[in-house]
Amino acid sequence: MNGNSILFQDALLNSDLELLKTIPKSDLHNHAPLGSRLKDFSIAIGSEIPSPPSAMQNIAEMNEYIINNLRSLIVNPDGFKTSIALALRQAKMDGITKLEMSLDCQFVTLFPDKEIGLINFLKQISKSEAPEIQFNPEIGLSRNLDIAEAENWIYPCIESGYFKSIDLYGEELIKDATLYKNIYKVAKNHNLKLKSHTGEFGNAESVRYTVETLELDEVQHGISAADSKDVMKWLRNNNIRLNVCPSSNIRLNRVQNMEQHPCRILADNGIIITINSDDIMIFDQSISDEFFNLYNAKLFSATELNVLRINGLQ
Numbered sequence: 503m504n505g506n507s508i509l510f511q512d513a514l515l516n517s518d519l520e521l522l523k524t525i526p527k528s529d530l531h532n533h534a535p536l537g538s539r540l541k542d543f544s545i546a547i548g549s550e551i552p553s554p555p556s557a558m559q560n561i562a563e564m565n566e567y568i569i570n571n572l573r574s575l576i577v578n579p580d581g582f583k584t585s586i587a588l589a590l591r592q593a594k595m596d597g598i599t600k601l602e603m604s605l606d607c608q609f610v611t612l613f614p615d616k617e618i619g620l621i622n623f624l625k626q627i628s629k630s631e632a633p634e635i636q637f638n639p640e641i642g643l644s645r646n647l648d649i650a651e652a653e654n655w656i657y658p659c660i661e662s663g664y665f666k667s668i669d670l671y672g673e674e675l676i677k678d679a680t681l682y683k684n685i686y687k688v689a690k691n692h693n694l695k696l697k698s699h700t701g702e703f704g705n706a707e708s709v710r711y712t713v714e715t716l717e718l719d720e721v722q723h724g725i726s727a728a729d730s731k732d733v734m735k736w737l738r739n740n741n742i743r744l745n746v747c748p749s750s751n752i753r754l755n756r757v758q759n760m761e762q763h764p765c766r767i768l769a770d771n772g773i774i775i776t777i778n779s780d781d782i783m784i785f786d787q788s789i790s791d792e793f794f795n796l797y798n799a800k801l802f803s804a805t806e807l808n809v810l811r812i813n814g815l816q
């Protein structure tokens with residue numbers, strides 16, 4: 503076991519958050535511009551922002567909060583740039599050394615030269631804020647967007663060669679995965695890693711269906727797979743990793759509490775999982791916080807959590 507593994511476990515055993523922050527970790531499910539703490543964003547833009555409800559019923563309720571309280575502050579050139587800088591600072595402060603930052607393709611509209619402006623900004627800000635982080639930009643697509651309109655933005659991003667992966671998110675049950683087959687084919691042809699949210703609110707079979715339909719390499723969430731031995735076996739045999747976000751699942755009323763989070767079942771069934779933040783601005787939990795949450799809930803031992811940490815770095 504190397505030095506970082508020993509220190510990581512020591513940090514958990516001794517409730518030493520500051521030490522835990524210094525150990526290399528990944529965040530592979532991180533929707534920028536929601537990647538920083540709400541209070542940091544509030545201070546940076548000089549505007550009081552109401553906190554999100556402590557319990558939300560679903561993604562629609564979270565989106566309602568975002569539309570009413572954050573959207574106008576983020577969807578403008580200055581607010582967007584500030585939020586991305588803060589997300590990088592947050593990751594750096596938390597010891598994230600590998601960051602797959604998901605950026606909605608809609609954000610190209612904030613730049614006069616569209617995807618070229620977005621890419622130039624991301625190149626510059628990742629270099630100036632966090633050059634030590636392995637920064638893997640991910641192009642994101644929301645199921646809530648009109649597909650024909652989104653195609654105008656996402657194809658140039660895929661074809662740019664800058665983005666390393668693609669992710670589909672938003673309200674999982676409103677549009678079938680087949681509608682995105684063409685976009686994912688093009689992304690595959692351009693060697694992007696293929697990811698999608700599935701099995702967050704959909705059932706276990708929806709995880710297998712989405713992986714097969716879009717030829718996914720990895721799944722964001724996928725926790726419903728824990729309800730089916732058969733789907734878990736299939737995911738294991740196909741080596742599909744799940745990038746889970748425990749606090750997000752609890753706050754969105756999908757899982758009752760940390761003690762009952764299905765990531766334990768998934769890991770016990772041989773599925774490779776990683777621990778991620780989803781939306782720090784909404785859920786207020788960093789990756790270090792999340793490791794403590796799982797440890798304090800006695801869901802995993804410090805040694806097991808170190809395996810999950812290393813999963814993300816590989």
Ligand SMILES: [Zn+2]
Pocket residue numbers: 531533671699722780
């Ligand atoms: Zn997500």
